[in-house]
Amino acid sequence: MSLNEVTLNLPNYPMEELAKIRQRLVQAQKKVFDFGTGDPKIPTWEPIRKAVLETLPSISQYPSTRGCPELVTSIWTYLHRHFGITKDSGFDIAASNGSKEAIFHISLCLVGRAGGKRIIGYPDPGYPVYRSSALFAGGVPYPMELKAENGFQLEPWLLPEHVQSQMAALWINYPHNPTGATMTEAHMDKIIAWCQSRDVILLADDCYIDIYDPSWDAQGKRPPSPIQKTSHNVFSFMSLSKRSGMTGYRSGFVVGDAKLMPALHTARANFGVGTPTMIQRGAAVAWADEDHVAERRRIFAKRIDMAFSYLQKLGLIDRKPEATFYLWARVPQGWEDVDFCLKLAEEGVITSPSQWLSEGIKGYFRLALVPDEKDTLEALEILTRFVQSLKV
Numbered sequence: 049m050s051l052n053e054v055t056l057n058l059p060n061y062p063m064e065e066l067a068k069i070r071q072r073l074v075q076a077q078k079k080v081f082d083f084g085t086g087d088p089k090i091p092t093w094e095p096i097r098k099a100v101l102e103t104l105p106s107i108s109q110y111p112s113t114r115g116c117p118e119l120v121t122s123i124w125t126y127l128h129r130h131f132g133i134t135k136d137s138g139f140d141i142a143a144s145n146g147s148k149e150a151i152f153h154i155s156l157c158l159v160g161r162a163g164g165k166r167i168i169g170y171p172d173p174g175y176p177v178y179r180s181s182a183l184f185a186g187g188v189p190y191p192m193e194l195k196a197e198n199g200f201q202l203e204p205w206l207l208p209e210h211v212q213s214q215m216a217a218l219w220i221n222y223p224h225n226p227t228g229a230t231m232t233e234a235h236m237d238k239i240i241a242w243c244q245s246r247d248v249i250l251l252a253d254d255c256y257i258d259i260y261d262p263s264w265d266a267q268g269k270r271p272p273s274p275i276q277k278t279s280h281n282v283f284s285f286m287s288l289s290k291r292s293g294m295t296g297y298r299s300g301f302v303v304g305d306a307k308l309m310p311a312l313h314t315a316r317a318n319f320g321v322g323t324p325t326m327i328q329r330g331a332a333v334a335w336a337d338e339d340h341v342a343e344r345r346r347i348f349a350k351r352i353d354m355a356f357s358y359l360q361k362l363g364l365i366d367r368k369p370e371a372t373f374y375l376w377a378r379v380p381q382g383w384e385d386v387d388f389c390l391k392l393a394e395e396g397v398i399t400s401p402s403q404w405l406s407e408g409i410k411g412y413f414r415l416a417l418v419p420d421e422k423d424t425l426e427a428l429e430i431l432t433r434f435v436q437s438l439k440v
């Protein structure tokens with residue numbers, strides 16, 4: 049075999065499929081409304097860009113994988129402000145090159161732990177890297193289907209006994225891509241208690257934790273993270289991509305159990321994941337400010353409100369999500385999700401079918417509210433006409 053089995057059997061990264069459709073439409077000179085990839089085109093806050101430009105060095109040196117002092121200080125201030133944790137409360141941090149690489153690499157440190165446990169559990173639908181990283185690390189990926197009936201909540205205590213006992217780590221992702229679901233503190237307490245009773249490392253993909261309904265701010269409410277509850281056997285993965293519109297910069301961090309972090313630091317020094325220092329300096333500015341994030345929340349909330357009311361009128365969605373910038377809607381009755389999205393794409397509106405964001409979940413499609421309000425409105429009119437035309 050030319051390359052190993054894991055590599056040869058990888059499915060096409062779904063976003064690449066969407067990019068191909070998009071290109072075809074552009075070549076045909078069709079106006080494209082791209083709700084496919086979660087990469088909103090809102091300008092990055094100017095002081096962040098300025099910090100990056102001003103710190104471009106004349107002499108280039110290797111960046112710190114742990115984070116430059118300015119970034120480390122800024123991250124601790126952010127963590128204390130929102131989650132009440134400090135360096136002295138049992139946590140340590142590691143800068144990451146966006147959260148994707150950290151999510152990918154952590155499996156290499158987890159598969160085989162605790163006497164040889166190899167199962168990595170994760171939500172389905174969900175971010176595809178949970179699965180691929182488990183496979184590349186020689187682990188056993190275990191998708192856990194999320195269902196609308198219980199608000200898309202994970203319930204690992206319902207898994208078969210052999211799965212519970214062999215699980216090395218469990219991913220949670222609330223606010224959740226693609227459903228927009230959040231987790232209550234009470235449910236999070238249950239998840240933490242289950243992980244601790246089963247010696248499972250809890251991995252919280254918290255990259256949407258700052259993207260929630262802006263009316264929560266006045267109530268002092270935020271989506272919870274397990275780091276507020278305990279440091280024991282917990283890692284949280286945070287990112288500036290969605291919070292600060294910095295997808296192209298690649299900056300995030302891992303915060304977690306200080307007992308486990310020294311070994312993780314040593315491992316990460318091998319992975320080649322140091323973020324360029326000028327990006328780290330821009331990231332320090334981003335974590336220190338909340339106003340530009342509040343502005344992004346307002347923008348996303350407006351788009352969610354608008355799109356939700358259109359989809360609700362069409363009978364494709366029931367509950368408005370309180371976080372993220374995604375809508376997870378049912379495809380019209382009698383339609384298969386991939387067919388529906390491909391047909392809709394021909395009208396110029398690109399969305400993602402549930403089968404491309406999951407391991408076989410059918411009947412839904414995701415809108416990532418990336419286009420601006422004007423284009424969103426135009427696209428929703430096209431979508432409405434298209435869905436209505438299916439009924440006649």
Ligand SMILES: Cc1ncc(COP(=O)(O)O)c(C=O)c1O
Nearest residue numbers: 086146147148175225255287289
């Ligand atoms: C659920 C989830 N986790 C992680 C990521 C990775 O984001 P980044 O590497 O830009 O921080 C994404 C990106 O879309 C995501 O949707």
